[in-house]
Amino acid sequence: MIANSFEYSSPATLAEALGLIADGAKPLSGGMSLIPMMKLRLASPEHLVDLARLPELNYIREEHGELHIGAAATHHDVENAPLTRGKCPLLAETAAHIGDIQVRNRGTIGGSVAHADPAADYPAALQALEAKIVLRSASGERTVSTADFFIDTFTTALEPGEIVVEVIVPVEPGLTGTSYQKCLQPASGFAIVGVAARVRRDGDNFGPVQIGITGLTGTSYRATAVENALTGKPATEETIRAAAAHAADGVDANSDLHASAEYRASLAVSYTARAIRSALSRSA
């Protein structure tokens, strides 16, 4: 439980931080995933650059019908900011499910996204929200879609020297109903499966629906088979059940001490149905 020695920098500007990272330093945000690994000496970075203190990464603001969330916004910020609560409740609700209060007070959205833990909560919501993720390095900036960003277990589109600087989510039109439903692994609090649903009605039918699922396999994904089985169909319990049954279609489910692949896949179906039901009840 004692880390190797390391150098620590807390630069005043993002440009400075990116320079250090280009030279091989490792970003530190909330430290909620990185520090435990360091204490166990499973990770031994030589140089940490603290991003969490950079004012340039610390904001939540609305621009052109979208919410821009700085990478250093904590889970607590996202959970409680009036902007996220009012204009992107799915993200706020998801943030509230992360870990415990201590973790939410320190952990950041940038750190969570960059870490790409297969059981992290945010990715489900970001998939459903079709969020954009802004990456920057000393040599430039690019924006990638959530679908392109998450590649596999702990693997993202981030290139060496690049960091997450911002997450962009849509301002939710008032008629959309959203919900995040999570089956938590009781020891760690991470998701065994987590399902984010965005539902719009079209009369008595389902309109466009987006479903994001985390925890089930190596990385989060859009459950398009479920979405297709809902859109245009009557908004009934029958439709929901039939659609949710496709939640794990074509997915190679994980297995661990807390849930075998078979059980996880079954939970994905149950929690998908719950998320749709709950989102539907919140839609207008």
Added chain:
Amino acid sequence: MPVSSIVKLEKLVGKRLRRREDPRLITGTATYVEDVKLPNLHHAVIVRSPHGAANIRSIDISKAQALPGVLAVYIGKDIVGVGTVPCGADLPGLRRPAHHILAQDRVYLVGHPVAVVVATDRYIAADGADLVEVDYDVLQAVTDPEKALAPGAPSVHPEWPDNIAFTFHQNGGDIDAAFAEAEVVVKQRITSQRLVPNAMETRGVVADWKSNDRSLTLHTSTQIPHLARTLLAGMLGIEENRFRLIAPEVGGGFGSKLNVYAEEALMGWISMQLGLPVKWIESRRENFMVTIHGRGHVDYLEIAAKRDGTILGLKLKLIQDLGAYHQLLTPAIPTLSVLMMPGLYNFRNIQAEIIGTFTNCVPTDAYRGAGRPEATHGIERMVDILAAELNMDPAEIRFKNFVRPEQFPFPTATGLNYDSGDYANTFQKALDTIDYQGLRTQQAEARAAGRFMGIGISTYGEICAMGPSVATPAGGWESATVKFEPSGKVTVLTGTSPHGQGQETTFAQLTADELGVPIDDIVVLHGDTSIVQYGIGTFGSRNTAVGGAALFYALQDMKEKVKKFGAAMLKTDEVIFEDGHCLDPKTGASVTVQQIAGAAYRGIVIPKGMDPGLVVTKFWEPPNFTYPFGAHIIVSEVDPETGQIEIKRYVAVDDIGNQLNPLLVDGQLHGGAAQGLGQALWEQGVYDDNGQLVTGEFMDYTMPRARMMPWIESSHTCTPSPVNPLGVKGVGEAGTIGSTPAMVNSVVDALSPLGVRHIDMPMTPEKIWKIVNGSKA
């Protein structure tokens, strides 16, 4: 002084006083081992085996030695003249592996210490530990006790290829006759999985050897300061009177610190080698790996009964997973299970066999309840299984078999003598509280609607107040000293070693009432062998029932002394002692205890035949154990789609005799119930086949959290124990013992329409889901 001026003091015993310990505990100002800082303190980090079983080919310490700041690196062969880690349990034919404080040429479990690095700070010591290179020849490990007993299994200790440390038999009555007479026999294999105690404070040691005085001071997080000192003095070859052992604030133990550990002797030895103080603080990961685990049973149970539900006899084959070594009480724990196997029931025929089995795992030992939770779980499950077999109500079958009030003191089939009780009364109170008949109606409705609702009963008994010395390896008495200081302030020294139980509060309550002094004038000290007279320590729900009784008798002796001084001061023969005064009933004149204390130390008035000063020390030997009991009922509902279990209600009625402080009783019961539910639902110490501890961190080991706890509707009945003058029984372990079978019985009851008779713990959602889904297919 006129009589009327004596103010009646409010009695404090029985009051819900908040703990006097709390302010320091919740403001972070308590002194734990980690807070002990000494000049020139050095730090040790231990290199541990990553393998469950391996021969050590070689160890290269040269790189570690070369690291600046590293003072010394020791390996097994360096340690000469230190004894092996002691085991206080003695069973016929017990095989005792030599448990060296550092591995010699073989490692037996993941976490086995192989080297220790001492450096100027903890970071350098950890860096040094990383540089120690150990070349292992990895061997096949065995971690499942039943697999360890199978022919051809790898042997944990090559000298004992069968992996059997001992077999132990206990029989009572005539088991063959009981089974011959039986109209029905039910059988079940019931496991009690390994649990990791996880005290909030991990272990830690600071050792400080002063060569000029040949004296060692050892700060260690222990429940048994005096016993640990005696045993460690023996291991290290130093004189007990030059060995001061201090248990500073101890952040929980639950039995895991009722032990003597390799690291305690190792730090003492290192300090003696280097002539410097050294500190070792256990990491959480080490705590998982090398501090004892609890439970670890595989039980094969059989009950013989008549068709009317009368239990005739019980057979038990108990396979105990001992781990790789014996810690202090490892082999003794399953014998406690056997003792308590009859539970609250009136049958006299028993046949029990224990097979103590070595595995490549950390030793099991006393963990809250120590043997009794396993026994209670076994018997309470079997009674439910019998009820199911006979189509009887589980409440009815219990009433039928309870020991009746007029049978006390009740000699059990296992040789115990239950002190007192009215089991039916307590159980009836629990049934009334929860409205049992109403619940069964609700359950029928729920079932008709396709829901899985369960009602689980556990009527438990336990054995507390450890214990008479004949039954306790190092003595089962306890000690107390009561001192008046000249100012009239009172210091109490208890031989127990409270670490969260709250005796600094309850013993002060008792002392205040007995001596008639304000509670703020009383200080209760413990845990330092240079301050406190010899004592046995804290375990087995004994602090109040044995330590409190010792204090009570010391207080009576003190009152006698005070009266003699008071009488001398009032120049009379006979005084009444009341509300902190000695009163001459003839004249109405009185003196206060404070005045008496001052006089006793000034030595001006010394009663005939007495010496100056006011100090009393009492060692008290209890005549018997005590036997608390109770009834816990849990209502639950299972979600068939996910296998998740919801606890709807939890009613507990416990009979623990008299209560010194009901608030602390609640705390003990709530914490105990959390640990019992933890075993029933979540916790498991899992080793893979190669000896890796898979649940080696809180990421995978599910500790119960506050948010996972149900509301506990707790109440009591009270049959005072005749064993001690306080009439108390003990409450430290009751919640842990009562809760587990109630939870399991509840879920089994919920799923009984599917033909379910038993579920092994922990009842994880996946396990339940598989049962529900399997039955559909």
Added chain:
Amino acid sequence: MKIAGTAKLPFTPERAYALMQDPLILAKAIPGCDALDKTGDDEYRLKMKMVLASLSGSFEGKVRLTAPDPPNSFRMLVEGSGKIGFMKGEGLIKITAAPDAGVDITYEGDAQIGGTMAAVGNRMIDMTARMLIKRFFEKLASEPA
């Protein structure tokens, strides 16, 4: 832990088999492999660095290729240890000509991990093993036919 799965390679069985016996190719395909040096007939010394999320560690160990049955099957053992723990995987790799084109690979075996990694990574082991295997076959697939 059991490991089993399938992969596709765009080669003939002979080419697929040969690639997986070629230390230079294996060195490129084993994720994180720094060096693979022949130490015996069927044995190679392996040095690799695993970087996964914030976890990183160097491993030294060996790769053994046994039970050759060209071009149908062979057994492969990969084993390594380092400061953060150790790992060992052993299994049978089968190659069959696919009906459409290329070959189907099926693998089946056992994997163990130990040390600190094992105690803290339970929930990640399965996913990580699968990802590493996937990467291995993806790398192989990118070799010229």
